[in-house]
Amino acid sequence: MQQVWTTSSWKNKQITQQPVWPDIQSYERAVKQLSSLPPLVFAGEARQLTNALAAAAGGKAFLLQAGDCSESFADISADAIRDKLKVILQMAIVLTYAAGVPVVKVGRIAGQFAKPRTSATETVNGVEIPSFRGHMVNDDTPTLAARTPDPNRLLTAYHHSAATLNLLRAFTKGGFADLSSVHNWNLQFVASSPQGKRYETLANEIDRALKFMAACGISLSSEATLHQVDFWTSHEALILGYEEALSRKDSLTGDFYDCSAHMLWVGERTHQTDGGHIEFLSGIHNPIGCKIGPSTTQEEIVEICKALNPKNIPGRLTLITRIGANKVVKILPPLIKAVKDSGQSVLWACDPMHANTFLSDQGLKTRHFDDIITEIEGFFSVHEQQDTWPGGIHIELTGDAVTECLGGGQNISEEQLDHSYTTTCDPRLNAQQAIDLAFELATLLKRFVAYPTLAEGQ
């Protein structure tokens, strides 16, 4: 018999990737407290994002989802948040201006504090300690004390998310994102680089276009879209006790929303259709993402679509493929075909990061910029063959001048990786690499927009 969905029905399913909380009473206290705190986002906002993603699913917009692999409690400063936002706004402007496609901007931000791990423990200096599971659970310092899960971190994650979101709302609605500020988004350390100069040229063109419109008598001050942007939050819905505690019933529709972020996604390790994560996400009404790895079968991908989007609502489900630079051209076509044949509406997005990670000779996790571009090119060419819209990109980046990914315009080498390697989890693109990527992407997208069947939308 089909069981009724509730915010806690996930507890009746197989649940993977959860921390072992040493003190269950403090855990219960923490989630109880979370459930009485105000929501971070509102149901109406989640519905607006679903509509924006529906436009992207229909070939009329492009999703840019970007941010840290794992946000750090130590990095919640106004400068760090502003710089991450600057890079995302810059990328969005490059894509919008160069390809003429509206960009839906979603951060991996204000809640991306939990990480799935391949193994539950690791051995450091001969001692077996729990793996780092994100600052919502434990600290990244490799000692037993730091790695022991602490439920008070769930509350800290909530408060850090609230502070981050508050600043993002102020930045995006309070003038900082005004189109007349395009020059100000160029980070100082990027401005003199070839990427920074290329961006500056584009920003000058935008200035000229705005002046031209004003000279034609168009009242720019009354056009709200020129002065503020919609910027949405997202994270992996991993720690289900936290997500349940932040779920609220919408008084307008009676539907449940997970009010910890506008969009939630389920990771490659937790998307079993009979598991707790899919059960939880199937019942909340936010837009949902699902990572799709190289071993996913045609049957699985269709099952995932049906489980997460039983009413087949456009914009509800984004499939984020992360297949690998050398496999995407072979593995993606049958997956797209299966979804098309099933009649399910999805937004296809490419995560070119997670299947292209390897260890450098010095033992640092890294990714090569060229592999990232190759996977994106493969993603675009497969969608072109399949006559489907390559509707988005999902990447890990930071506004800091880090050296975590190889290559790019600065041609970062393995020897340079440890110069500024500060990520608490996966290697991120730095601001210059991110802008480089946006220009490459814009070239691909421009070609696609000119493609005859898609020019009229799907």
Ligand code: PEP
């Ligand atoms: C991530 O997005 O950081 C991640 C762990 O991805 P995946 O689930 O695709 O491995």
Ligand code: CO
């Ligand atoms: Co990651």
